[in-house]
Amino acid sequence: MSSIADTSVLPAQRRRLPAASSWTMTTAVSVALLALMPLGFVLWATVATGWETAQQLIFRSRVGELMINTILLVVFTIPICTLLSVALAWLTERSDLPGARLWSWLCVAPLAVPAFVHSYAWVGLWPGIHGLGAGIAISVVAYFPFVYLPVSAAFRLLDPALEDQAASLGLAPLAVFRRVVLPQLRLALCGGALLIGLHLLAEYGLYAMIRFDTFTTAIIDQFQSTYNGVAAYMLAVVLVVCCFVLLGLEAAVRGRRRYARLGPGVARQAKVARLGRWAYPCLLLPLVTSAFSLGIPAFTLGRWLVGGGTSIWRMDEIGLALSQTLVICLVGGLATTTAAVPIAWLSVRRPTRASRLLEACYYLASSMPGVVVALALVTITVRLLLPLYQTLATIVLAYVIMFLPRALVSLRASIAQVPMELEQAAASLGRSPANALWSTTVRLAAPGAAAGVALASLGIMNELTATQMLAPNGTRTLAMAFWALTGEIDYAGAAPYAVLMVLFSLPLTWLLHHQSKKIAGR
Structure with a gap:
């Protein structure tokens, strides 16, 4: 009986699965084309401007200053x-x-504070802070967790046997670390460094507040003050080229080496290094780092909240911004x-x-700075789809x-845990490809989908650049309200909005920290 049942299912599988695959591929290609619109816009802007005009706008002293910065x-x-x-x-x-x-949690917690809130906190403490030095200092305390998180996870997964073998050959501890440990951290270091680099290119609020000019601040200045579209387009072209250079450098440094260990057995836990009398001096590093990355924002926000009193809690305005x-x-x-x-x-x-190529297109599209995405959608909607200009549909597309990659990573991990046979069984019972996918895989992958929604939503909450340029008239999110009040030098009035953004971001930060610990079963 079982053999007869199996043969009866096979024709249905052959009928249904190709259809499901074809339908899914068509949808994935459509999404990829939408995601690549900003890149297509940059290419179109370059061609439409003409070489002579583009050359004059790109190869000028202002662009040189921005490039040096x-x-x-x-x-x-x-x-x-x-x-x-x-x-x-290493210490943690x-x-x-x-x-x-x-300390390991406190090293991840700065991710809960939006970068422009970091800048707001430092400016509130030192009003005269500005320029390159300020940009570097604030960027370090705001973005170093992007490297700490993957490196700390990589440390937990390293096999200490390799270090023991190197030490048995007479290498000193520093030599073991340099020749054995660091090469194994290359993937984590490259990934974290790439994330930081892309954030540095895309960030607006942090640098605008300390009066440090970057390509993103210059593009928005052109767009908001003079609406000089051609000049803004050419600055966007240079910014996209910078992103591609970073992607290429990361790929070159990462290389194609193998990092997996082949052999019998299971990697044991590494021996904990005894700091001895250096324990408390070493505490200074995480203590000072936490003081700058968390203490300064907490102190500044607390000071403004206390100084502003109850008058800054305009619950009708705050409630409207929170609900929107x-x-x-x-x-x-x-x-x-x-x-x-x-x-x-x-x-x-x-x-x-083909699926790997589509996935690469998604990641490439997400590496575009928010200002380029917004500029592309503004231009497309104004020129071709005017009814969609400054609508919810346009900003959601942005x-x-x-x-997209935030949701993709979570979904992919969950779908991998759902047996494929369930989809085959649903298809064999006559359900359509979309219905079979929805009733089995999508439902069972719901926890991963929920995590994807949370990751994307919390990224949206702290997004400022694209939201300012694309939000429908009358929209006032927490980030937009915060930025408008700081522009009016009403730092006390902006404090409640900053606190709410941090409070809503903390669960994501804890989730990232918890998931990184689960990698090693801790």
Whole structure:
């Protein structure tokens, strides 16, 4: 009987699965084309401007100044973040540092504070702070967790047997670390450094508040003050080229080496290094880092809240901003996660060269700075689809393009845990490809989908650049209200909005920290 049942199912499987795959591939390609619109816009802007005009706008002294600022910012910030993060990760994961668990959480917690809130806190404490030095200092305390998080996870997964073998050959501890440990951290370091670099190129609020000019601040200035579209387009072209250069450098440094260990047995836990009399001096590093990355924002926000009193809690305005933020975050998070379902399914169920190419297109599109995405959608809607200009649909599309990988990663992990046979059984019972996918895989992958919605929504909550340029008239999110009040030098009035953004971001930060600990079963 079982053999007869199996043969009866096979024809249905053959009929249904190709249809499901074809339908999903068509949807995934459509989403990829939408996600690549900003890149297509940059190419169109370059061609439409003409070489002579483009040359005059790109090769001018102003662009040279912005390029120098960008290069110096990246060249100084990324190495400082890398050194700081590796030292903190080693102390919290490989040594007997007092309170290591607490310090590991505090090293991730700065991600809960939006970058422009970091800048607001520093300016509130030192009103005269500005320029390159300020940009580097604030960028380090705001972005170093992007390197710390993957490096600390990598430390927990390293096999200490390799270090023992190197030590048995007579290598000193520093030589073992340099020749054995660091090469194994290369993927984590490259990934974290790339994230920081892309954030440095895309950030607006942090640098605008300290009066440090970057390509993003210059583009928005052109757009808001003079609406000089051609000049803004050419600055966007240079900014996109900078993003591609970073992607290429990361790929070149990462290389194609194998990092997996082949052999019998299971990697054991690494020995904890005894700091001895250096334990308390080593505490200074995480203590000072937490003081700058968390203490300064907490102190500044607390000071403004106390100084402003109850008058700054305008509950009608705050309630409106909070409700609009939650609606946009929920709609954007659901749309982003829904758009990620087809490619997540293909990458797990049909891992072909085409699906990998589509996935790469998604990641490439998300590397575009928010200002470029917004500028592209503004131009397209104004020229071709005017009824969609400054509507909820346009801003949701921008969020989908920018935050698609966040939902994709969560969905892909959940779909991989759902047996493929359930989809086959649903298809054999006569359900349509979409219905079979929805009734089995999507429902069972609901926890991963919920995590994807949360990750995308919290990214949307702290997004400022695209929201300012694309939000419908009358929209006032927490980030927009905060920025408007700081522009009026009403730092006390902006404090409640900053506090709410931090409070809503803390759960995501804790989730990231918890998930990184689960990697090693801790």
